[in-house]
Amino acid sequence: MKSNNERVYKMSFASVYPHYITKLEKKGRTIAELNEVITWLTGYDENAIQQHIDNKTNFQDFFAQAQLHPNVSKITGVICGYRIEEIEDDLMRQVRYLDKLVDELARGKAMDKILRK
Incomplete structure (x- = not known):
């Protein structure tokens, strides 16, 4: 389990972002909506997301620099099983928050x- 977490932490946000776009555009949602959700979760504006x-930036650094929204604890449910x-792992929970949103x-x-x- 630990090695799988490490693999996720070292993954670049840039490598996953296009997959989010593809998934959302297939469902009729927009990049603007994706960025709005990311901004809400992390506090990053569109320029920061683009940077x-x-x-x-890998996920570890991406979330280390983020200012998580005070309501993130309201994100509940099942994602990826x-x-x-x-x-329990804070960083993995943050990655899963993004997946869930x-x-x-x-x-x-x-x-x-x-x-x-």
């Missing part, structure tokens, strides 16, 4: 609900 992509609120966007959930308003 992380350009710099090929794991219940988010039971993931992208998943909710792809499933057509309303933005207010995704952003836990």
Whole structure:
């Protein structure tokens, strides 16, 4: 399990971002909506998101520099077979928060609900 986590932490955000876009565009969602969700979660604006992509920042550094939204604990449920609120590793939980938000966007959930308003 630990080695799998390490693999995820070293993965660049830039390598995963296009997969998020593909998944969302197939479902009729936009890059702007994706960036809105990422901004809500991390505090990064579009320029900062683009810098992380350009710099090929890995997930470990991506989340280390983020200012997580105070309502992230409201992100619950199952993603990739794991219940988010039971993931003990902080960094893996943060990565799964992002996965969950992208998943909710792809499933057509309303933005207010995704952003836990």
